[in-house]
Amino acid sequence: MSTYADKYFPGEPDAPKVVTKTIPGPKGAAAIKSLSEVFDTRCLTFLADYSKSCGNFIVDADGNVLLDAYCQIASIAMGYNNPNLIKVAKSEKMLRALVDRPALGNFAGVDYEEIQRDILKYAPKGQKYVWNGLSGADANELAMKAVFMNYQSTRRGYDKPFTAEEKKSCMQNLPPGNPELAVLSFKRCFHGRLFATASLTRSKPLHKMDMPAFHWPTGEFPSYKYPLPENVEYNKKEDERCLKTVEDQFKNWHCPIAAVIVEPIQSEGGDNHADAAFFQGLRDITLKYGAKLIIDEVQTGCGGTGIMWAHERYNITPPPDLVTFSKKMQSSGYFFHDPEMVPNLPYRQFNTWCGDPKNIIMAGAIMKEINEHGLLPALRETGLYFYSKLEELQNKYPQILSNLRGKGKGCFLAFDMPTPEKRAKFLSDMRLNGVNMGDCGQLGVRLRPGLTFNKKHVDIFIPIMDRVLSNL
Amino acid sequence: MSTYADKYFPGEPDAPKVVTKTIPGPKGAAAIKSLSEVFDTRCLTFLADYSKSCGNFIVDADGNVLLDAYCQIASIAMGYNNPNLIKVAKSEKMLRALVDRPALGNFAGVDYEEIQRDILKYAPKGQKYVWNGLSGADANELAMKAVFMNYQSTRRGYDKPFTAEEKKSCMQNLPPGNPELAVLSFKRCFHGRLFATASLTRSKPLHKMDMPAFHWPTGEFPSYKYPLPENVEYNKKEDERCLKTVEDQFKNWHCPIAAVIVEPIQSEGGDNHADAAFFQGLRDITLKYGAKLIIDEVQTGCGGTGIMWAHERYNITPPPDLVTFSKKMQSSGYFFHDPEMVPNLPYRQFNTWCGDPKNIIMAGAIMKEINEHGLLPALRETGLYFYSKLEELQNKYPQILSNLRGKGKGCFLAFDMPTPEKRAKFLSDMRLNGVNMGDCGQLGVRLRPGLTFNKKHVDIFIPIMDRVLSNL
Incomplete structure (x- = not known):
């Protein structure tokens, strides 16, 4: 064949x-x-x-x-x-995206809806929307912004205005406007090297040394014994042990944990795998404590593991709140399903470009090619x-x-x-x-x-x- | 004509x-x-x-x-x-950059040196090197990383290894591995909306509300009276008043201030201008206190003010340590001149893409077009x-x-x-x-x-x- x-x-x-x-x-x-x-x-x-x-x-x-x-x-x-892909690179649509790069949020082009729908066609199961970024780290930071804004809006009342005290304190980088909130990540994880993502990343000291960091908690990610069929009992206990470290952090951390972020397979950190039970356990803990679950598919996504999105293999129920992507997609961003993950006011989640249409066009073309x-x-x-x-x-x-x-x-x-x-x-x-x-x-x-x-x-x-x- | x-x-x-x-x-x-x-x-x-x-x-x-x-x-x-630019968009070089996007730091292409030199030709006066990013916020975060790594390396000895305590504490997001260091920005400034850049930004509460933030200081940026010729004395005093607020922060802030970041013209914050004397004053303060000066040319750079780089108009001496760019450049990043702003070890300032060659090609083409x-x-x-x-x-x-x-x-x-x-x-x-x-x-x-x-x-x-x- x-x-x-x-x-x-x-x-x-x-x-x-x-x-x-x-x-x-x-x-x-x-x-x-x-x-x-x-x-x-x-x-x-x-x-x-x-x-x-x-x-x-x-x-x-x-x-x-x-x-x-x-x-x-x-x-x-x-x-x-x-x-x-060369054909796509030579298309009129791509030419426009190269020479007339829009500030998408203010002046999207008439062809933009199609570009956006092209990547949504292949969104992870249960996800309805996408927000565009520029790199894996950017995607994770944008996802965290969405989580923190949602967390505070939920506390405040989704449609409630900011208080005078919030507005004043936020101009000084102080609570309550800039609250102390955390995201839990895992030992050996990698989520990027911007400042907030470097605060998540725990793969190597080299990745984050000398950078001021947010004081955020970690959980243990399973270290399985191989071959798997011979170590079923051990690995099951390992899942349980690790889940307990996560729940302990929720119980004891000095500030609220607004989200857990996890890779379906810890890649940079050593290709560390975990079972469906572990991921469902994380989902259950986040639901119990009112936190969001962010799945970082930057390295695993877009087909690398033999299905479009690696976490779908674990049938996490309900589906994760946000799924971030980059790398093979050429573009980056996060998928989500709850409309309230869109901040209550315009211009809160915003920047000049709101993504890069040429990379988004390429992402859609790649996913289409994979499927066709x-x-x-x-x-x-x-x-x-x-x-x-x-x-x-x-x-x-x-x-x-x-x-x-x-x-x-x-x-x-x-x-x-x-x-x-x-x-x-x-x-x-x-x-x-x-x-x-x-x-x-x-x-x-x-x-x-x-x-x-x-x-x-x-x-x-x-x-x-x-x-x-x-x-x- | x-x-x-x-x-x-x-x-x-x-x-x-x-x-x-x-x-x-x-x-x-x-x-x-x-x-x-x-x-x-x-x-x-x-x-x-x-x-x-x-x-x-x-x-x-x-x-x-x-x-x-x-x-x-x-x-x-x-x-x-x-x-x-359409010609450039249709070039073989661009086609390659679109369909074979490299992980530049590991596998740059044989044509990459030319692409990099093309943007360095138009670097700000006194700047020799460039580090590539993906957006204005990304550029500013990368520049701050370079500053913090340089600050700690200088303290430690540029070629000295990390201590065991630094390595251990940094995996917990704690000092000394993740030190408490600050960057001073100005009231009404805008430097982006990622987490560390949002900590700098002080234009509007909406730009940063609900995000955890670093506790960093601000100085006052001049508020001039117009028309300028009728308000020379007032504006001169305004420069002095504002510079004093900056020096006061250096004297009193609870942790070291590793850099001052400033826009040549505060753009998002209201098109607030300042004179050469103000910028030279900042340069003098940073030299006095061993801090770096970062000029954010994201909105002003690439010719927008009638010269390629707006800060050159102020003849800051010695030139700023880092100059960030994005927007009109289509690409982003920072220029710098001191080789020690390159971290002492490889892979410290690193990510998968290290920029986007298609945008860097476009940046070079735009600057060439402007000059020719x-x-x-x-x-x-x-x-x-x-x-x-x-x-x-x-x-x-x-x-x-x-x-x-x-x-x-x-x-x-x-x-x-x-x-x-x-x-x-x-x-x-x-x-x-x-x-x-x-x-x-x-x-x-x-x-x-x-x-x-x-x-x-x-x-x-x-x-x-x-x-x-x-x-x-």
């Missing part, structure tokens, strides 16, 4: 090709040196040549051709130079195959690979290495053998291929990994 | 044309009603038809043609459907002419117009109306007579035409305003 990649990436290479002894090679290294005069290049893995990249393969400045299982930190959904071509069922199949092959490698190299996880969640797979040093060498060796991937958490390696990744690519990936492991 | 608009907007209308009795008219109102099912339309002025808009004229859903002196809240620099076509000298001339004509109206309608300001600052002009109600009616009447403009502060009306606005447009604008005022 012809795959999406076969059909739309006829020029996709059959295999990686590494032509230099290091990556970056000499040409890339020279270009990076020059670039470093005007850009912080310390985090560069390599310099890419996007004009030559195709489908699931990325090409670097030296002409190295790598199978890409990382895809711009999980943010390229449809492969490089996807011809159907049945990419998610295909990805689920690929994911199971990929998992089974990685499981074979884990059995073959038990001293190196452990905690393989993500079964049944598309290609959103991860495993652990014995030490950070070993992991660094493994990732570098994989790259030199033609595969690009990323790390997460203390010991994790995460796979984040695009949604066009299929069995053929798994069959390229696995022998390379086998070879690299045998020499590690 | 043929103007830029004559040359590049041959299809630009000769005059506004209003065809409906209300704006929005029946067609727009129906479309907005439908749009409101999926978008918060409470702030919509009207629905625009960008495909029909041209140059300095915006067309709405009903076919009304308005001279646009507001330009998407000051964010359209080069007119609607600018043919030279000499738009700023032309705008300065237009501005003086516009000011003189508005002054005539102010003399003619002294009960309605007052505090005309912005002379010598391009078309970045403003004046006050007697009451908010009168102002609302004036703006609505102007629109119904074919001119779109905006308000600011308590009583202000701000003019924010694009950089392609010229004498011809002034000569359209003034008689309409005269007519509207005579009937107000």
